[in-house]
Amino acid sequence: MLRWAQSPVASGLPRPPSKIVTIPDGSTFQQVVGMLKSEQLIRSRWAFLLLGRSHDSDRKIRPGEYELDGSMSAQAILAKLLAGRVVLHPVTIPEGYNLSQIAEVFAAQQVTDVQEFSKLVRDRTFIATLGIEADSLEGYLFPETYSFPRQAKARDVIKAMVDGLHRVWSAELQEQATRMKLSLHQVLTLASVIEKETGSKEERELIAAVFHNRLRKKIPLQSDPTVIYGLPGFDGNIHKRDLSVMSPYNTYRVQGLPPGPIASPGAHSLRAALFPAQASYLYFVSRNDGTHQFSSTLAEHNQAVEKYQKQPFRKRTRGSLAVHGA
Structure with a gap:
């Protein structure tokens, strides 16, 4: 009789559809047994209670969602609940x-x-x-x-x-950060700005080169995403007045890196921050197609701005240095 009571409620093929049973935090074992019976996942309340007592199960069932089905024996269901194998x-x-x-x-x-x-x-x-x-x-x-x-x-x-x-944050990246005299916090900060400046993975090392060159020459980074991060209420469009706001994240006014990351950078941006392209670029401007035009001199940059940003109906997308190059 006990063996039957603890056997699966459904046997043979096909396997019955699974059910999601949610056990709230703080549920007693008797409450759990009631849920299983109401979902028709066990044959007998008393048999499952008896099985639970043999495993000292009261208050040991972990809360959460469990995927169970009628082909499971009482022992299999209890084992899953005690192990906390939740969905x-x-x-x-x-x-x-x-x-x-x-x-x-x-x-x-x-x-x-x-x-x-x-x-x-x-x-x-x-x-x-x-x-x-x-x-x-x-x-x-x-x-x-x-x-x-x-x-x-x-x-x-x-x-x-x-x-x-x-x-x-591998040993290779840690060693490179040490060589560059950058802390993890600084690497994350720079990588987050790179991440926000371009959606093109192929450009991230070039964006990184621009910022490293500017840091080395003590030229402000002039990154719109950092300015936006520091604005208390950003309306979706950056305005010229925003570039004058006194904020530690306003990299048009403050030299060097902002005080901390502005987002969560991915692995590619982390690596780009530590292994920038070997390039002399100091500027970049959006081509309005998700990529950027890079320049080494202000004259070249101004020509790029004229071509990509000042033509009729052009709209700035990414590329903080597009109009406000140092």
């Missing part, structure tokens, strides 16, 4: 997203408490536990596709993304 949901964080945009992705996917996430990424005490000295985790959450369960703890989500950065 994982893919979450893709695009390259170049900032903390606010990343929080929006998680809000849409409903995998974690977004308010707690937004608080922790700016909590210096928590950030220090990750071995990072920064005012926020801007730039430190590596953009890629992750798999998270529903109701994941915000701190676990954040740690997974910081671990993603550490995976790509």
Whole structure:
């Protein structure tokens, strides 16, 4: 009788469709058993309770979403619940997203408490536990596709993304950063600006060359994305008056790198920041097709601006140095 009670509710082929059972945090074992019975995944409440007692299961069931089906025995279902083998949901964080945009992705996917996430990424005490000295985790959450369960703890989500950065921050990159006398924070800052300046992977080393040359010659970076990041309320269009705003992120007024990253750079931009192209370029201007025209002199740059930006009906896209070259 007990063997029958703990056997699958459905046997033979074809395999029955799976069901998603969501176990809320704090559920008792008896409540879990009630859910399984109402979903017709177990034959007997008392038999599953008896099985659970033999494994001391009360309060050991981990909350979350479980994919179960009627072909599973009671033992298989219990083992899955005790192991916490919950359903994982893919979450893709695009390259170049900032903390606010990343929080929006998680809000849409409903995998974690977004308010707690937004608080922790700016909590210096928590950030220090990750071995990072920064005012926020801007730039430190590596953009890629992750798999998270529903109701994941915000701190676990954040740690997974910081671990993603550490995976790509290889010994080769660390050694190059040391040779260039750049900290990880500085590399992330420069890489984030490169990331926001171009959508063309083929250009990132050239963009990096422009910024390294400007840093070396003590010429302001003049990057629109940094200005935009520092604006309290950006309306989608950068105006000439914005370039005069006093902000540590206004790289038209402030020389050198901004105080921190403005987004999460991808692996290619990280590498470009450390291995820029060997070029003398100091300027670039958008060609309005997703690529840029690079120039070494102001005269060449002004010609490019005339060609690509001052013709009728031209509209600036990327390329901060398009009109305001030093």
